[in-house]
Amino acid sequence: MWGHSGKACMRLAVLQLAAMLTACVTTPPPNEQLAAARAMVSQAQPVALRDGALELNNAQVKLARAEGAMQRGEYLDARIFAEQAEVDAKYAWTLAENARMQRALAEVDHGLSALRDELERTPR
Amino acid sequence: MRILTGLCAILLAGCVAIPRANNAMESARTTYRLAAANPEVQLRAPVELQIAQRSLAEAERFHGADADPAIVSHLAYLAEQRARIAVKTAELRKAEAAVATSSEQRNRMLLDARVREEARLAQTVRDQAAAERRRADERASQLRDELRRLQSDMSELKARETERGWVLTLRNELLFDSGQAKLKPGAHKALESLAQFMRKEPEREVVIEGFTDATGAHEVNRRLSSERADAVKQALVARGVEPHRIDARGYGPAFPIASNETAVGRQLNRRVEVVIAPPPGASAGR
Numbered sequence: 381m382w383g384h385s386g387k388a389c390m391r392l393a394v395l396q397l398a399a400m401l402t403a404c405v406t407t408p409p410p411n412e413q414l415a416a417a418r419a420m421v422s423q424a425q426p427v428a429l430r431d432g433a434l435e436l437n438n439a440q441v442k443l444a445r446a447e448g449a450m451q452r453g454e455y456l457d458a459r460i461f462a463e464q465a466e467v468d469a470k471y472a473w474t475l476a477e478n479a480r481m482q483r484a485l486a487e488v489d490h491g492l493s494a495l496r497d498e499l500e501r502t503p504r
Numbered sequence: 505m506r507i508l509t510g511l512c513a514i515l516l517a518g519c520v521a522i523p524r525a526n527n528a529m530e531s532a533r534t535t536y537r538l539a540a541a542n543p544e545v546q547l548r549a550p551v552e553l554q555i556a557q558r559s560l561a562e563a564e565r566f567h568g569a570d571a572d573p574a575i576v577s578h579l580a581y582l583a584e585q586r587a588r589i590a591v592k593t594a595e596l597r598k599a600e601a602a603v604a605t606s607s608e609q610r611n612r613m614l615l616d617a618r619v620r621e622e623a624r625l626a627q628t629v630r631d632q633a634a635a636e637r638r639r640a641d642e643r644a645s646q647l648r649d650e651l652r653r654l655q656s657d658m659s660e661l662k663a664r665e666t667e668r669g670w671v672l673t674l675r676n677e678l679l680f681d682s683g684q685a686k687l688k689p690g691a692h693k694a695l696e697s698l699a700q701f702m703r704k705e706p707e708r709e710v711v712i713e714g715f716t717d718a719t720g721a722h723e724v725n726r727r728l729s730s731e732r733a734d735a736v737k738q739a740l741v742a743r744g745v746e747p748h749r750i751d752a753r754g755y756g757p758a759f760p761i762a763s764n765e766t767a768v769g770r771q772l773n774r775r776v777e778v779v780i781a782p783p784p785g786a787s788a789g790r
Contacts (some may be wrong), residue, residue: 460578467585474592481599488606495610499617 410459414450417443417465424473432475439468525573528580529563536560536587545590548597552590559583647708647780650701657697670780672698673761676716676732679776685731687739695736698778699743711751711779712736717770718757730754736776 421439428436446461536556539545545553563579651663651670662673679691687695702708714729714736733752741747762769 460574463582464578464585467582467589471585471589471592474589474596478592478596478599481596481603485599485603485606488603488610492606492610492613495613499613 407455407459409450409455410446410462413459413462413466414446417446417462417469420466420469420473424469424476427480428472428476430476431479432472435468435472435475439465439472442468525567525576525580528577528584529567532560532563532580532584532587535584539587539591542591542594544598545594547594548601549590549593552586552593556583556586556590559586643707647705650704654697654701658694661694668779668781672778672780674776674778675771676774676776677771679736680732683728685728685735687735691739695739696743699740699745702740702745702749705780709749709751709781711753711781713777713779714752714754715759715773715775715777716757717773718760718764719770722756726754726756728754729756732776736778 417439421436421443424432424436424439442461442465446458446465449455449458449461539553539556559579560583563576563583566579567576647670651672654672655661655663664671664673674694678694679687681688702710712733714731714733716725716729718725730753733754737747737750737752740750757764757773760769760773761775762772764770764773
């Protein structure tokens with residue numbers, strides 16, 4: 381990622397920072413980040429239609445911008461948009477799954493109370 | 505030279521697209537703090553929380569080192585989204601666990617209900633069987649009383665309980681003249697008693713079986729015994745007993761109850777038996 385921990389790391393971070401100030405030209409192509417973003421967006425796409433739709437849209441827009449920046453050779457922008465697209469897509473997926481599970485829970489609980497009512501009505 | 509400086513400024517501005525690094529950091533810290541303080545998140549999404557923590561620490565490091573605000577804002581954004589993901593993951597897992605618990609509870613309730621229902625059915629079956637036994641006992645003792653009365657009416661009648669049911673034996677001398685299948689007028693009282701008994705026990709079916717001794721042609725005897733059994737049946741029907749309750753059969757000299765070698769034995773073998781079936785359903789007759 382962007383750095384590690386500890387004192388040595390701090391120095392490394394400063395070095396990275398220095399690199400980054402000249403970054404606009406020297407950042408390597410973020411192939412991994414872009415691949416991760418693409419994978420996460422395609423995982424979220426089929427589920428996040430109802431819940432997490434906004435977040436999915438953010439992810440898709442950012443992914444498109446990352447792809448564009450990549451083609452233009454603007455690797456820092458490409459990396460930033462790819463990384464954001466990935467977390468946005470992951471968030472969209474989590475929102476969608478959570479909503480789905482909440483609905484399932486409501487359904488199961490409803491079925492449970494219906495069953496309880498029914499069993500109480502039958503004579504013992 | 506001026507143009508070069510200007511270009512540099514534009515280049516820098518391109519990188520420093522989002523100058524609100526402080527706001528982004530503050531927002532990320534708050535979101536992470538809330539997530540980390542949530543016991544559900546600690547319990548159910550510890551890995552996601554740790555990822556958010558590391559992400560925030562990295563943003564703090566760059567922020568502390570006065571890095572490009574655009575980079576700091578970006579890292580802060582990633583940290584905040586990861587904290588949100590941790591919170592929603594905890595909610596998701598909590599719901600998953602609740603679904604599992606509810607399903608399990610549902611299965612347990614269904615199982616309990618089935619066990620209770622089976623116990624109830626078994627009890628019903630036992631109750632019905634007991635009631636059936638009681639009714640059968642009542643019918644049996646009622647029959648015994650009726651037969652005792654019948655026997656006291658007719659001294660000629662012999663009643664005995666066998667595995668085929670109650671068997672009433674009437675000697676032929678009481679009912680028929682020798683070789684005849686026509687009932688004697690003297691048989692009237694006995695037949696009336698028998699018919700009365702059958703009217704009192706409307707659920708009972710009887711088999712009337714005619715027998716002869718072994719004297720004479722077998723086929724003649726068989727036909728005679730058959731006609732005699734039928735005559736008894738017709739006499740009972742004439743006295744108000746439903747025909748379908750009576751089955752008349754002739755067996756001739758078959759099934760002797762005494763030796764055909766002696767006069768007394770032959771007299772005992774010449775008889776009409778009325779077999780009273782055990783409770784409805786079981787079969788009677790030979």
